[in-house]
Amino acid sequence: MNDVILRVEDLTISTSGRDDPPPVRGVDFTVRRGEIVGIVGESGSGKTLTSLGIARLLPHGLSLDATTLEFDGHDLIGGSDRELRRLLGTQMAMVFQDPMSSLNPARKIGKQMVEAVREHRGLSKSAARELAVRSLEDVYITEPEKRLWQYPHELSGGMRQRVMIAMGLMSEPSLIVADEPTTALDVTVQAQVMQLLCDLNDRSGSAVLLISHNISLLSEVCDRIIVMFRGRIVEDLTTSKLLAGPDHPYTQALMRAVPDLATDRTKALETIADTEFDLEEPARA
Amino acid sequence: MTDVHPDHDGTDVRGDQRRRGTTRQMVRAFLSSPTGILSGLVLAALAVLVVMGPNGFGSAAVVSDLGRASEGPSEDFVAGTDALGRDILTRTLAATRTSILYATLAVLIAMVAGALIGGLLAAAGPRVRRIGGGVIDTMMGFGDILLAVVVIAIVGVGSQGAILAIAVAFTPNFARFTYSLVDSVMVRDYMAAAKVIGVGRSGISRRYVGRNVADSMAIVTFTAIAEGIMAMSALSFLGLGVQSPTFDWGQMLTDGVRNFYLNPYAALVPAALILVTGLAVGLFGDALARAVNPVLWSERPSLFAGRLGGRRPLVGKDVMGPGAAVETEGNRP
Amino acid sequence: ACGDGGGAGDYGVAVGEAPPELTMVVRNDVDTFDPMLTAAENGATQMYEAIYDTLVRRDLSTGEYTSGMADSWDVSIDRIDFQLKADLTCSDGTPLQPSDIAASIERLADPDTGSVYTGRVFGAGGVSEIVADDEADTLSVEVNDPHSDLLDGMRSAFIVCPAGLADTEALATEPQGSGPYRLVESNRGTSYTLERWDSPAVEDLTDLPERITMRVVTADATRANLFETGQADLVSVVGRDARRLEESGGTPIRGEAAQSDALVFNQRPGFAAEDENVRRAIAHALDSEAYTNAASFGVGEPIDTAYTPNLDCYDADNGALKPQFDMDAARAALEDAGYGPGGETLRLRLVGYDNQNSGPDYVADTLRQLGIEVEVRNGTLAQAAGIIYGESEPWDIFVFPLISAAPNPYPLVTKMSSNLGEGGSYNFGRVRNDEYDDLTSRAPGATGDERCELWSAAEASLLERVDLVPLMWSIASYYGDGLEFEAEYRTVDLRSIRTTGE
Amino acid sequence: MKWRMFLRARLARLAYVLTAITVLTFLMVHLAPGDPARLVAGMDADDNAVEVARQNLGLDRSLPAQFVSYVGGLFRGDLGTSFATRQPVTAEIAQKIGPTMELALIGMVLILLVGIPLGLLGAVSTRKGGRTFEVLFSSGTGAMAAIPQYLVATFLAFLFAVTWQIFPVAGAGAISAAILPAVAIAVRPAAAIARLVRVRTLEVLETPYVRTARSKRLPAWKLYGWHVFPNAITTMLAMGGVLFASLIGGAVIVEQVFARPGLGTALVNGVLLGDYPVVQGIVLLLGFSVVLVNALVDILLGVVDPRTMEAGR
Amino acid sequence: MLELKAIDVTYPGPPPFTAVRHVDLTVASGTTVGLVGESGSGKSTIARAAIGLTPVTSGTVTLDGKDVTNPRGRTLRELRRTAQLVFQDPYASLNPRMEIAMAVQEAVSVASGERIGSAHCVRRATELLDRTGVPRAAMIRYPHQLSGGQLQRVSIARALATEATMLILDEVTASLDVSVQARILNLLRELQRDLDISMLYISHDLSVVRYLTDHLYVMRHGEIVEEGSSDVVFGSPQHEYTRTLLAAVPTMGGNRWRSRREHASVPPLSEEAERAAPVTPPADSVEAPTPVPRGTR
Ligand SMILES: Nc1ncnc2c1ncn2[C@@H]1O[C@H](COP(=O)(O)OP(=O)(O)OP(=O)(O)O)[C@@H](O)[C@H]1O
Ligand SMILES: Nc1ncnc2c1ncn2[C@@H]1O[C@H](COP(=O)(O)OP(=O)(O)OP(=O)(O)O)[C@@H](O)[C@H]1O
Ligand SMILES: [Mg+2]
Ligand SMILES: [Mg+2]
Secondary structure, eight states: OOSEEEEEEEEEEEETTOOSOOSEEEEEEEEETTOEEEEEEOTTSSHHHHHHHHTTOOOTTEEEEOSEEEETTEETTTSOHHHHHHHHHHHEEEEOSOTTTSSOTTSOHHHHHHHHHHHHHOOOHHHHHHHHHHHHHHTTOSSHHHHHTSOGGGSOHHHHHHHHHHHHHTTOOSEEEEESTTTTSOHHHHHHHHHHHHHHHHHHOOEEEEEOSOHHHHHHHOSEEEEEETTEEEEEEEHHHHHHOOSSHHHHHHHHHSOOTTSOTTSOOOOOOGGGOOOSSOSOO | OOSOOOOOOOOOOOHHHHHHHHHHHHHHHHHTOHHHHHHHHHHHHHHHHHHHTGGGGTTTTTOOOGGGTTOOSOSSOTTOBOTTOOBHHHHHHHTHHHHHHHHHHHHHHHHHHHHHHHHHHHHSOHHHHHHHHHHHHHHHHHHHHHHHHHHHHHHOSSHHHHHHHHHHHHHHHHHHHHHHHHHHHHTSHHHHHHHHHTOOHHHIIIIIIIHHHHHHHHHHHHHHHHHHHHHHHHHHHTTOSOOTTSOOHHHHHHHHHHTTTTOTHHHHHHHHHHHHHHHHHHHHHHHHHHHHOHHHHSOOOOTTTSGGGGGOOSSGGGGSOOSSOOOOGGGOO | OOSSSSOTTOOSSOTTSOOSEEEEEESSOOSOSOTTTOOOOHHHHHHHHHHOBOSEEEOTTTOOEEESSEEEEEEETTEEEEEEOSSOBOTTSOBOOHHHHHHHHHHHHOGGGOOTHHHHHHOTTOEEEEEEETTTTEEEEEESSOOTTHHHHHTTOOBOOHHHHHTHHHHTTSOOOOSSEEEEEEETTTEEEEEEOOOTTOSOGGGSOSEEEEEEOOOHHHHHHHHHTTSOSEEEEOSTHHHHHHHTTOOOEEEEOBSOEEEEEOOSTTSGGGSHHHHHHHHHHOOHHHHHHHHHTTSSEEOSSSSOTTSTTOOGGGGGGSOOSOHHHHHHHHHHTTBSTTSBOOEEEEEEEGGGTTHHHHHHHHHHHTTOEEEEEEEOHHHHHHHHHSSSSOOSEEEEOOOBSOSSSHHHHHHHOSSSSGGGSSOTTOOOOHHHHHHHHHGGGOOHHHHHHHHHHHHHHHHHTTSEEEEEEOEEEEEETTEEOOBBSSOBOGGGOEEOOO | OHHHHHHHHHHHHHHHHHHHHHHHHHHHHHHSSSOHHHHHHOTTOOHHHHHHHHHHHTTTSOHHHHHHHHHHHHHTTOOOBOTTTOSBHHHHHHHHHHHHHHHHHHHHHHHHHHHHHHHHHHHHHHHTTOHHHHHHHHHHHHHHHHSOHHHHHHHHIIIIIIISOOSOSSOSSSHHHHHHHHHHHHHHHHHHHHHHHHHHHHHHHTSHHHHHHHHTTOOHHHIIIIIIHHHHHHHHHHTHHHHHHHHHHHHHHHHHHTTOOSHHHHHHHHHHHTOHHHHHHHHHHHHHHHHHHHHHHHHHHHHHOTHHHHHTO | OEEEEEEEEEEOOSSOEEEEEEEEEEEOTTOEEEEEESTTSSHHHHHHHHTTSSOOSEEEEEETTEEOSSOOHHHHHHHHHHEEEEOSOTTTTSOTTSOHHHHHHHHHHHHHOOOTTSHHHHHHHHHHHHHTTOOHHHHTSOGGGSOHHHHHHHHHHHHHHTTOSEEEEESTTTTSOHHHHHHHHHHHHHHHHHHOOEEEEEOSOHHHHHHHOSEEEEEETTEEEEEEEHHHHHHSOOSHHHHHHHHHSOOTTOOHHHHHHHTOOOOOOOHHHHHHSOSSOOTTOSOOOOOOOTTOO
16 A cells, blocks of 8 residues: 555646646645645635645546656546446545535435545435445434434534545545635634544544645644745645744745734734745736 | 735725716626627617607608508519508508607606605505515416506506506516515615714715615616517507508507418518517626626626626526625735 | 217218217307306307207208207297297206296396396397297297398297296306206316207207317417317318318318498597597598408408498498598598698597407508507407496497398397397497487388398498498308317307218 | 414415505495496486386495495405306306416416526627627517507417417317417516616626635536526516516407407406406405516415525515 | 723624623823724724724723714814724725725815825825835825825825824735735824824734734633733733633744654643634624625616
8 A cells, every 4th residue: 555645746637728827837746645735825826726736626627637647556537437436435535625515405414424435435315324324423423313414504614624524534545635625714714624634644644735824824734834935835734844844935034924812012013025936927917 | 014015006995987987897797798789789779760760761661652551472562461551561660759759668667656655665664665675476377468558448548548557567576576575685784884884865876775775776677678579569450559551560569460371571571670679688688687787797707606607697686796705805906 | 070080071871970079179168057147158059059949950061941849830920939849848858838838938038147138138128028828839029129130030949948037146166958968078178078968859869969079279270289189179260271271172161151340439428439430531541451361361251331242231332321441531521520641630540359369450550550549458358348338447449340140130239239128238339320229220121022122221321421431241160070060159069070081 | 483474464465465565455446436236237227227126236325334335245255246247256256257367377387488588688699798699688578568468469460370270269178279379478477577677687696606606616517407497586586576566457458459358358347347246256356366477476486596585574 | 092992882782782892991192902802792893982983882992082982074074084983805995986186185185185196195195105005106006006005105195185193094904915915004103203193003913012002902702811911911910811812823943743743642732722612603703795786777
């Protein structure tokens, strides 16, 4: 068995029929089994697109190109459709940014939860339900049996996000891709979700690719952090390195731009001006 | 102010320049759609016919020649003649004025009445809204034709009756549309913001409700004209439409349909004009919708409002919103 | 024969016999099965002919009156004595006594019944006495004023059986008659199935089809389609689709109307047509032939007289009295009336009847050429009636579809004379033609040659004063699939239908 | 609890809308020009016959008296008597409702069978970037919506009944006789539905929850059947009331071409003949069914998309 | 400057819902006061009540000593000249059919009584937009043509245009990027210093609140659970909930989770934390259902 669960080399995502520079350009990184990797970067730097690209879920109108895109040893670009379906359906779980709208409003929680395992692992209805209940328990949802019969709108945002996570976990994936799973939530709920992710990572060894704006948050959770800027990776560093002081000026600026509880109130925050980082190309026309 | 660099390029913030820019952008947006141009040309041609009217064709459209009555297509009469020996093609073209004007008139009446009712309802209390909404829903449930027939039962047959009937029949639709449109505007944050700033009632209704509602209303009114022509022709078919000497496509089509087995062209020619008008109005409306809504001028990429954001239906809450815009400082134009 | 193979005209019987089964298409629905209260035309009348019996009938080919419920009759100018057939029976099996027949006729005669036919059948004076003798099987009807067309009137006095008279409300949907057919199935608005029963009143049962399906189709083209596709055996077409059927080889049988389509005027004081010059101008402007083309696509025939050739007092010479088609004369007459160049513009409201196709349009069109402003109001017969009788909507000209079942001039009297009804309420145009009133008050009482002389003179007085502008002789084309038969404008004589084997 | 409140609101709406319709339709008889009694008595009637007719119709009484007896009749299920046929209006309607319902039902099935798949197809191919199909789709549905129904009906009759003789030319009764008219009335609404379904499906396809569903790698039919379709369909369901109306409205016209008896024909004839009790009765019936259909649609929406029930309050 | 005394806000039902209970809150002149609390605790409700957008059921609101509880007419106009609310989503709170310069001019016009487009309005609007750092080229654009950060600046400029000295900022940076957020925060501090305005700053983000505010209120379930000078509250939180809240804030290099992971055993979520996120949400905190337009043509 390979140590690397996800290998991305020279990933480029481009918009069709537009002259704009591709929103994601030449991204390389790897995620090892059991590792928690964070991606941070300003809004629009391509974090979401990268994660969707990896999961082969790019929205219509965008195209993907990469030298290597390997998941669990399988080639995600050239591989056969059938094989990929099963692989991605069971081994990769997605937790999206907006818990409010990421669950089908017209379908009961239970049905949404079991459909993937029923499809890919051929579980019986009852077995799948049992698994769903266990999975909901794992994410500390009370009265899990009852929840299966509820609709998403009957749950709070935090619960919905936990349902999303529980859904992803049911098939015991080797990689969880979580795109800003807590942006819309309270800090307390955020803390719970983070705890859950770590917990799972611990228990079943799933690797986590965690995307967030919040560099402080990532610094608390991740083993490694990838910093993106304008569709490129500017730095890929371990958390200790980050804490010790990153090399890239953008990462440094990013850390300073966010106030934390200890920020000096008498000083103005540092901001990142567009012109500050001279990447090879200018940002957007 | 360390990091802000306003580009002092001397741009003024005055009105006329602003307006010129707006118009230019609208025109550009409109011209960027081939269907818009095509339908515009068709509509221009129809407008010429409207201006010409029945008299624009000399006597050909109105004077009968019983010696050549009810003929089939020939070299003289491309689509044949009617029972009084009038050339069907000419007559159909001549009927453009009445058909379009009457439908337009009916739709305009409906628009004004509907906008008033809908606007007032949207501003009214919850009880009135509920009851008013129920009545409008039910009226809509009757459908255009049935409502029109019932109105004609009251006001009597004839051109005026038909116009009024169509106007009444369309009013609930407009009322409903205005209602949901105004309603969707009312609950928006910018309305609350305007109130907080202290914008007065008239400012709110003109600059906020008015501007956000007007173009959708205009476009819907525009497209409704095609529906109006159809409805008018249906009334003619039922014998409830315009009466001689006035003639419109509906009357010609009805007559043609009755004569279908002897001279199908008598039906197909007016049908084609109705069809072309309907299509042109629809396509033009679409193009116009894109042109007048600044949000759609440039379709900007964003995850959920991407290319498809521009093609939302012109109905309900999504009229104004660009969807979940991925806004970034880095996206600065 | 309903399109179920077999090919045209194959009814499975010898040539010259009545087809055992028949699908007919009528032009409109039965409004009510109460024959005294009906207002409808073709569909209803055809149905009554089958279901109800009358005292006498008329053979359309010879014009002779033939035996109905009465074997013989004795006619005088104001009285008929009928000798009835014995053992008459209603289709529900109950016996039908002369007193029952008398009751039915009395209902027709009673003004409170509100029947349209009362005046037409019994004349202006109404009924004075109806006497029935159940023992002797006799019945006599006596009227107050002399009425030479009383016998003909009895043709349309459909006899309703006692069950029907007992419950006149139910009669609307359940006919109670003694005619040769029973209604066995009724889908209102769509079709009716009639079945022959062994009525003792019918001499030869094989003369009649056993079973008739009557479908109701109002659209001419659809009736033509049904015939073309073999889904109907006998249809009537009144408009241009006749041309199509002829082109595909059909030969129509003419169903001639009695009395012509004509223009009538509102002669109330204050209305333009009160002036004879205006009427004359209009009459000069109209070409009967052109009107006929527009109104019937050539199916009807142009005519200049009020009485049609199938009427017993028809006089072709009267046609010369109608102002002839001449636009110059029309202009001159109009100028005499004070309109036209120099004068004021004449405005007229024309009421048309939607069965007349483009006829009213033609009239309007021609009048416009005279510089008259014409507003057309086309509607159903009922709507037209509402306008011309009502006082609420002003009108000037009405294109009047004078279609009568009676082959005599009497029905016209009800429209043109001030003698009938209170204040001339039948006379919707308020025609005040004293000469006509006088002549028509005498004509019903006259006999022999004098009768027709009076009627003819009456017609002449109408034409001379231009109270009426005859335009068209309405004719309905009937098409039978391998059938021959006799027809009137509104009905086909069911007893005359025979296969031709073609 | 939720349901009870919901139902109570629906019933209240039913009540006041019906009241409004009753008053309006009653007034109609009296607002209408012309004299119904004269219309009933017919062309040849004299004043006496008209008077008799007036009494028979009960039109000689005062307006409030007439209204009271009309409403009283309603509660007994009596809608009055037709002027033209002297039959109870209920009987009249009972005879005509069958063919119309048959038409409406077949029409509805056709609309759903054609409109929805067409709309889905339109959406899917637009997403695949099928520009040609998109143009075809929008002009095709646009054309379908812009041809008057009676022309469609006549054309269908010309082709299928007269030329090829596959279906009967006219009439009611056999299902085959309802096919052509049903197609004729279904064309426009089907086009409208197809457009609606397409737009709505495109929207739904871009929603985050569909992305979530995609991430499960379900087979296409499950993705569409479970996640896309139920959400796309709600808009269409909300159109149910209007759809029903367009079918009945279409029936008015198409019934004439195919010589079918039905409510539509009866209504138009009623208007033309001034037979107001029939007009009144049919309008009342249609109003009732529209309110009913709307209520049903709301309930159905509540089932399909439980969120709407809360909004419906 | 702004003082809320014992206010209650109840949203009319069915069923009626009391979103805010007995809240006392004071914003002293020239200071920045923070208001934090869990989602749905009533923060926005307070903001709206203070500005007269949502009626107060009981209690009083005073502004500069004047009673502005449930204001109408003149009072309302005066209140709005002094106090302004800036919304979370700048895009949604600007009229999409109005160029941004117009939006600001409109506010100037309301304050000054001058016509929109008059020299005064144009000058003042331009001045304010310059001041808040909106590029001139952007001034004649429509809201959708600007970035979120720019729009938020426009919103602030618009609020200032009314000559307000009291700004209520309801999660103004929640929808913005960190770097943009930093710029807005700097701008606010700068404005406060230069124009001597008072601010009520509502946010989820405790780090930002800590950075920006002098005084702090912590809300939960419609009530104020803790209040005090920022330094004190952050330094030694008294209420259990405040402590949970502070503990949940991620800090750079704080290693709650990482360290646990490294030391293997992870205890399940505590009972207390579970209660902090109620299992059954308050009736209305669920996503607003989208009404389906019936019978749209
Ligand atoms: N469907 C699309 N078509 C074209 N361009 C797109 C599409 N979706 C996103 N983009 C563009 O790609 C770029 C990267 O977007 P992405 O959503 O990956 O950013 P992000 O880093 O996730 O931002 P955020 O932090 O706001 O979520 C943006 O400039 C965006 O405008
Ligand atoms: N118009 C309303 N009608 C009824 N209840 C409402 C209304 N607006 C808000 N609420 C309820 O009042 C409570 C407080 O809402 P509020 O918006 O003030 O919370 P908040 O603290 O601002 O939350 P967030 O941090 O999520 O913005 C919530 O439970 C909410 O559901
Ligand atoms: Mg993202
Ligand atoms: Mg809030």
